Amino acid sequence: xxxxxxxxxxxxxxxxxxxxxxxxxxxxxxxxxxxxxxxxxxxxxxxxxxxxxxxxxxxxxxxxxxxxxxxxxxxxxxxxxxxxxxxxxxxxxxxxxxxxxxxxxxxxxxxxxxxxxxxxxxxxxxxxxxxxxxxxxxxxxxxxxxxxxxxxxxxxxxxxxxxxxxxxxxxxxxxxxxxxxxxxxxxxxxxxxxxxxxxxxxxxxxxxxxxxxxxxxxxxxxxxxxxxxxxxxxxxxxxxxxxxxxxxxxxxxxxxxxxxxxxxxxxxxxxxxxxxxxxxxxxxxxxxxxxxxxxxxxxxxxxxxxxxxxxx
Amino acid sequence: xxxxxxxxxxxxxxxxxxxxxxxxxxxxxxxxxxxxxxxxxxxxxxxxxxxxxxxxxxxxxxxxxxxxxxxxxxxxxxxxxxxxxxxxxxxxxxxxxxxxxxxxxxxxxxxxxxxxxxxxxxxxxxxxxxxxxxxxxxxxxxxxxxxxxxxxxxxxxxxxxxxxxxxxxxxxxxxxxxxxxxxxxxxxxxxxxxxxxxxxxxxxxxxxxxxxx
Numbered sequence: 143x144x145x146x147x148x149x150x151x152x153x154x155x156x157x158x159x160x161x162x163x164x165x166x167x168x169x170x171x172x173x174x175x176x177x178x179x180x181x182x183x184x185x186x187x188x189x190x191x192x193x194x195x196x197x198x199x200x201x202x203x204x205x206x207x208x209x210x211x212x213x214x215x216x217x218x219x220x221x222x223x224x225x226x227x228x229x230x231x232x233x234x235x236x237x238x239x240x241x242x243x244x245x246x247x248x249x250x251x252x253x254x255x256x257x258x259x260x261x262x263x264x265x266x267x268x269x270x271x272x273x274x275x276x277x278x279x280x281x282x283x284x285x286x287x288x289x290x291x292x293x294x295x296x297x298x299x300x301x302x303x304x305x306x307x308x309x310x311x312x313x314x315x316x317x318x319x320x321x322x323x324x325x326x327x328x329x330x331x332x333x334x335x336x337x338x339x340x341x342x343x344x345x346x347x348x349x350x351x352x353x354x355x356x357x358x359x360x361x362x363x364x365x366x367x368x369x370x371x372x373x374x375x376x377x378x379x380x381x382x383x384x385x386x387x388x389x390x391x392x393x394x395x396x397x398x399x400x401x402x403x404x405x406x407x408x409x410x411x412x413x414x415x416x417x418x419x420x421x422x423x424x425x426x427x428x429x430x431x432x433x434x435x436x437x438x439x440x441x442x443x444x445x446x447x448x449x450x451x452x453x454x
Numbered sequence: 455x456x457x458x459x460x461x462x463x464x465x466x467x468x469x470x471x472x473x474x475x476x477x478x479x480x481x482x483x484x485x486x487x488x489x490x491x492x493x494x495x496x497x498x499x500x501x502x503x504x505x506x507x508x509x510x511x512x513x514x515x516x517x518x519x520x521x522x523x524x525x526x527x528x529x530x531x532x533x534x535x536x537x538x539x540x541x542x543x544x545x546x547x548x549x550x551x552x553x554x555x556x557x558x559x560x561x562x563x564x565x566x567x568x569x570x571x572x573x574x575x576x577x578x579x580x581x582x583x584x585x586x587x588x589x590x591x592x593x594x595x596x597x598x599x600x601x602x603x604x605x606x607x608x609x610x611x612x613x614x615x616x617x618x619x620x621x622x623x624x625x626x627x628x629x630x631x632x633x634x635x636x637x638x639x640x641x642x643x644x645x646x647x648x649x650x651x652x653x654x655x656x657x658x659x660x661x662x663x664x665x666x667x
Contacts, residue, residue, distance in 0.1 A: 399627040400627070400628070410636065430639060
């Protein structure tokens with residue numbers, strides 16, 4: 143009996159060990175996304191629909207080049223090159239610095255503030271052995287993620303967003319992936335590609351001076367804020383390092399065409415509401431991979447800096 | 455000739471022509487089963503005559519010798535190969551064993567498939583089709599895209615002072631706006647999360663962004 147018990151204690155890793163392993167896995171995944179070149183076929187599934195895309199991710203010094211081509215349905219190609227230099231942490235005012243790019247060393251700390259990690263066994267994705275990991279939210283304001291991380295490269299091969307009772311809402315999954323090899327020496331053809339300077343974006347991480355978002359779920363922070371001078375539209379983006387949502391405040395003119403609504407498809411929620419300010423009616427919309435209740439609460443918290451705004 | 459005999463004759467004729475119904479066939483077979491009955495003998499004669507006439511019309515050779523009784527007797531004298539009950543049980547159990555092993559392979563296969571997925575929950579299942587968002591669609595809301603539900607505040611507003619604006623909402627505008635905010639959000643998301651370009655997979659097409667910008 144004693145031998146049996148000893149065997150159990152030896153073979154079953156302690157909770158602390160498991161947590162450490164899960165933490166290391168997340169850190170390795172973050173590092174892999176920043177350093178490895180990879181390309182592959184990825185499926186995206188939501189609400190009973192399946193889409194297939196081809197993806198390319200190349201790292202060249204401080205440049206990250208990414209391309210995604212839709213292989214079915216309406217044609218679509220998205221290419222991006224990002225200059226991802228260290229612009230000096232803390233440069234941005236009113237927003238957390240270093241929140242950009244994919245994930246960085248501080249991303250791990252952010253993730254641990256909002257999610258707990260649990261290793262959920264071994265799986266096989268895109269013909270590769272992978273470790274399944276559950277990222278469980280620490281509150282009800284965000285959604286759980288179930289991911290599969292490649293045992294060999296530590297790249298994320300699958301990402302499933304679940305609802306709060308554990309049902310899959312949407313799934314990204316590689317069906318084939320190539321890591322390194324020819325991709326490491328492949329030249330980047332980025333003619334006509336959008337180039338974003340992360341430093342430039344970082345400097346734009348300032349709250350807008352007219353509209354404010356009074357409440358966001360804990361650990362969500364502003365990553366981008368812009369005001370469209372022609373249309374008068376204001377956009378603010380937030381993330382907790384994993385989930386993201388965007389707040390839109392439409393001009394009076396545009397608002398006249400938009401009914402208040404709620405929309406759910408896959409993991410994406412959109413909630414649109416009306417806000418009155420100085421007799422004018424504005425449309426406030428929140429779109430993101432967050433629970434509908436969180437989106438509604440965020441919408442309700444949007445106001446004008448002058449605090450004269452009110453819900454109709 | 456009685457009515458029954460007449461019907462029997464018609465049934466036999468139909469059987470001869472290959473146009474008999476089930477009823478005709480049953481009627482003829484039933485009568486032939488009564489081997490010594492007058493009807494049975496008459497029918498056998500008639501059957502033979504019909505075939506003789508048919509053969510003559512086709513220019514085939516017609517034999518006057520009736521082999522039918524000899525053939526029937528020969529068949530009757532044929533040794534019957536009885537199946538050993540034990541063999542019968544074993545053979546059927548063999549079939550059962552094959553079926554069972556196929557079922558076992560299927561079950562093991564499915565279990566192995568499930569295990570290979572390694573997912574403790576039902577995350578391996580297909581992504582959830584959200585039906586609740588459609589449930590709330592009543593009345594004029596039906597004109598909006600699937601997944602939409604107009605807010606309660608709209609109904610409050612439409613019966614209050616701004617009822618004129620109710621009619622300014624068109625399906626086209628609503629769809630365009632929804633497509634726009636979804637695309638715009640997805641285009642923002644890559645900067646702020648671990649999934650890189652993956653959120654772009656959510657975008658239906660590039661034009662949804664540029665059209666609005």
